Amino acid sequence: MEFTQKQQIVESLSNYIARHESQNKAAQSLKNVSAATISQMMNNNWDLITDDMFRNVAAQIGSSTEWVYVETTDYVKMTLCLEDAKKHSMAMGIIGAAGSGKSQTAKLFAAKNKNAYVLSCNEFWNRKTFLTELLTAMGYDSAGLTVGDMMAEVVRRLKAKDEPIVVLDEADKLPDQVLYFFITLFNALEDLCALVMCATDHLEKRIRRGRKLNKKGHTEIYSRLGRKFIELGGVTSTDVFKICSANGISDKSMVKAVVEDCENDLRRVKRKIHAFKRQMA
Structure with missing residues (x-):
């Protein structure tokens, strides 16, 4: 290096x-x-x-030494939502297609703001794992604590912070028993801490389906999100042009090839640009 x-x-x-x-x-x-x-x-x-x-x-x-991140259309929209949520201690649900930059936007937001914590959720998490990850993100040790103790510690610590925000990235991966913690956190921290769930539209479909089936907690979660999910528009051609330019691809034919090949997926954009840069090396 x-x-x-x-x-x-x-x-x-x-x-x-x-x-x-x-x-x-x-x-x-x-x-x-x-x-x-x-x-x-x-x-x-x-x-x-x-x-x-x-x-x-x-x-x-969130430091990158090789890739230059660009403020895409979705980045701007999602950042504005996160800023609004943080300032006013709101709960929000943000959905967007895979590869639209949700995770990176959340990480960059946390990198620029105090008391902003991002959890990259996983399917295998149980309630204890979730709380351990949250306390770790906040800089606190959870060793020896029960689930109840950890929840109390999370709430106590967040109440003491100035305009805190917790972002649950890929929240659709969480099992129901962990997803219910969103209700617990909201009830304990309403008007004191922002809570944001980010995911693909699978999360919205899951919540709506749960409401129709009268599943425990789903109507409560939907209500606390303001009964609406904020949908990102997706990657645009203009976004891809900006990304290519910022990362050293200016040849018009190459840029056109990236636009046509990427399928509006930023991961594909990155891979295609790397392929062209290897050819140019």
């Missing part, structure tokens, strides 16, 4: 630390990274820190 890349990661790390109560709290929010390692990075003592560790830190704090 180049020296300049490490400098960029450390600069991003400095901003990440500034959004936490202390450097140690920031370190606790990172997985497989010790407080000593963070201290060495910040003091420019890098000789014993591996490139893999730099990459690990960069991935968790």
Whole structure:
């Protein structure tokens, strides 16, 4: 890894630390990274820190040394929604197609704002895993705590923060027993903390279907989301043009090929651009 890349990661790390109560709290929010390692990075003592560790830190704090992110149409819309939710402690549901940039937008938002916590949800999470991940994202240890203790700690900590926001990315992956925690958090933190669920339209369909079947919790979740999901418009040709330009692809035929091949999926856009850059190298 180049020296300049490490400098960029450390600069991003400095901003990440500034959004936490202390450097140690920031370190606790990172997985497989010790407080000593963070201290060495910040003091420019890098000789014993591996490139893999730099990459690990960069991935968790939202720092990219190779790819330039662009403010797409959906990025702007979703960021405005997150800002509004954070400022007014609102609950929202945001849906968009796979590859529309929801996850990256949430991470970039958290990287720029204090007291913003993003959870990348998984199907295998149970209630304890969910709360452990949330406390870790906030920089707190959950060792030895029961589920009830962890929920109480989450609520207590969030109540003490200024305009906190919790974003549940890929919330449609959560099993019902964990999804119900959205109701618990809302009830305990209404008007004190923003709660946002992001997912594909599968989440909206799941909630609507649950309401029709009168399944436990689904009507309550729908009500707390304001009985409406905010839908992103998807990747546009203009977005793809901007991304190509920002990442070193200016040849019109190449740009056209990316637009025609990407199927409005930013992951495909990225892969196609990398392929062209390898050809140009």
